[in-house]
Amino acid sequence: MAHGPAKGLSRWLYSTNHKDIGTLYLWFSFVMFIVGGSFAMIIRAELFQPGLQLVQPDFFNQMTTMHGLVMIFGAIMPAFVGLANWMLPLMIGAPDMALPRMNNWSFWLLPFSFVILGSTLFMEGGAPNFGWTAYAPLSTTYGPPSTTFFIFAVHVMGASSIMGAINIVVTVLNMRAPGMTMMKMPLFAWTWLITAFLLIAVMPVLAGVVTMMLMDIHFGTSFFHAAGGGDPVLFQHAFWFFGHPEVYIIILPAFGVVSQIIPTFARKPLFGYSSMVYATAAIAFLSFVVWAHHMYTVGMPVAGEMYFMLATMLIAVPTGVKVFNWVATMFRGSITLETPMLFCIAFIVLFTTGGFSGVMLSLAPSDFQYHDSYFVVAHFHYVMVAGAVFSMSAAVYYWLPKWSGRMYSEVMGKTHFWVSFIGFNLTFFPQHFVGLAGMPRRIPDYNMIFADWNMVSSIGAFIYGLSQLLFLFNVIHTLVAGKNIDDPKVWEGAQGLEWTVPTPAPYHTFTRPPQVS
Amino acid sequence: MTENTQTQPRLVAMLMALALAMFAFAVWGLPPLYTLMCDVLNINTRTSAEAYQAEAVVVDPNRRVTVKFIAINNEGMRWEFQPNDTTLSVTPGVISETAFYAKNPTSEIMIGQAIPSVLPPSAASYFHKTECFCFNQQRLAAGKSVNMPLRFIVDSKLPAEIQTITLTYSLFDTTKSPGVIITDAPDSITQ
Secondary structure, three states, X not given: OOOOOOOOOHHHHOOOOHHXXXXXXXXXXXXXXXXXXXXXXXXXXXXXXXXXXXOOHHHHHHHHHHHHHHHHHHHHHHHHHHXXXXXXXXXXXXXXXXXXHHHHHHHHHHHHHHHHHHHHHHOOOOOOOOOOOOOOOXXXXXXXXXXXXXXXXXXHHHHHHXXXXXXXXXXXXXXXXOOOOHHHOOHHHHHHHHXXXXXXXXXXXHHHHHHHHHHHHHOOOOOOOHHXXXXXXXXXXXXXXXXXXXXXXXXXXXXXHHHHHHHHHHOOOOOOHXXXXXXXXXXXXXXXXXXXXXXXXXXXXXXXXXXXXXXXHHHHHHHHHHHHXXXXXXXXXXXXXXXXXXXXXXXXXXXXXXXXXXXXXXXXXXXXXXXXXXXXXXXXXXXXXHHHHHHHHHHHXXXXXXXXXXXXXXXXXXXXXXXXXXXXXXXXXXXXXXXXXXXXXXXXXXXXXXXXXXXXXXXXXXXXXXXXXXXXXXXXXXXXXXXXXXXXOOOOOOOOHHHOOOOOOOXXXXXXXXXOO | OOOOOOOHHHHHHHHHHHHHHHHHHHHHHHHHHHHHHHHHHOOOOOOOOOOOOOOOOOOOOOOOEEEEEEEXXXXXXXXXXXXXXXXXXXXXXXXXXXXXXXXXXXXXXXEEEEEEEEEOHHHHHXXXXXXXXXXXXXXXXXXXXXXXXEEEEEOOOOOOXXXXXXXXXXXXXXXXXXXXXXXXXXXXXXX
């Protein structure tokens, strides 16, 4: 062992250790998760009853915008980058990430980016209020003055994501232990490798889109300005060319996590490993050619709608392969239902539900009714929250004993699971109903006929919100008072290199590469 | 350790180059590509920015097409702007003429630019203008008004199922940015 961690604050500020940086990412994303969650609580509190009770429409719009931005760029993406930092070197037998100094930089850009974004809430004219999609001209001609800060915040967080992604690609391609061929890698490494390529390909497109916004606002160009010969519809195409791969950036690492955890608790190897790899690659490829299904109502020719509809429905095939493989892994396994496994099973059920509503939305003729309704909100929360957040919770319970050397309380973990499972479904399932009945999204007030289900939804949201505080309590309780364990395997059925290092994982691991047979 | 110190810098450089290339593609590639696709797929509601050269065609005197005219002031434009005719019944292949009225009620010299849009989009390529105020920017002195002529031909090849064409002009205030050229037409400023 060369040396341990530095003392005090400098350990975190100057750290180039993948475990420390992973920890920073995870805590940062949890803080952002709570911040973004509080915005959601304000939204649901306002929607508890029809009429305007708590906030003004403009502030409500700021909340929906900031909720989306903070959750996507602040909570989910950094959470999975943190997980990649912690686990990828352990899983592939590398001593650290390939580019440790860049790793430090890409983390420390994030707090600055979100301070810039958060500061807009206190500016004259308020925070961005045009939705996370920032459609022009709503964001360019009619946006608040703080839009410029939003643009720079997106630039900085984009730079952070790109650097994190480059680091992951180089680590996975260059630093695998001897004998670990590509097709022997854990699936989490595979899904992250593909995710990292998606990030490198589309985060610059987002940077380009917001740069064009900046030019339109301040430098007299007319990319999206009809008066100058531009076209607002171009914004939507460019944005969703980034935006659709982005949703797979969010979900693919979650697929990887679930593919690690289910075999452990089913005590069977993952069913159809190679088909999982190919399905992931197929999803990633398809994500580049389906973007306009987010904008069926924009006035495309019928041929365009047909193409985007069919291409979108095609995604259900590789996704179906994945769901089939997870179920087949569990089939006739010796299943035990520890907390991580509960979250993974819930992930499969709820993500598939979200996938079904996704197939409904992919149908261009019916999408004209669902477009911009609460049905869309229900759909993407089923795939994002039940997809990304549930799998992230599963990952934390699964690997926390390895990270900390302490076991969480199974009773508390299961309580967290059931409270959040019930809260989640109570929140988002009724939104299918109000959406199909015609309730539009992003509004602070609504017709009386939607009142009952909205109240149910709000009650569910408060339950779900509180369950995350239970999550925080569980993690802290484990770190402080959890039962000490020193079994390297932690879980009886666990497979993989990360379970060969001592528990808790020492500061430096695999300084000599392991031999993979 | 398999860390390959030989290929690592090259791999990093390639990935960074990919990121930069995608940024360049977004800013310099997407907008022209978008315009090109709209033109190729014929899904633009924009009409040609250049005067149409009339050609001899066989005219079906029995066929009539309704053309509706709409004038809209863009956000912040203070001119009075309206069509002299809201509806014309025209014969495809024959030149028709109408005019739009504009008045600058303010106390400053202002420059305006009208942007045409044709609905349904499938009719846009069959709507030809031989003379249009939208080819140029309009300069109006304080309190002055003008009748701006429009001469157009609805192509006799217009698909039979289209019986109504709506032509909308959005008038933009370009006083502060007269250098912004909105159409491909020469930006000579008419008085």
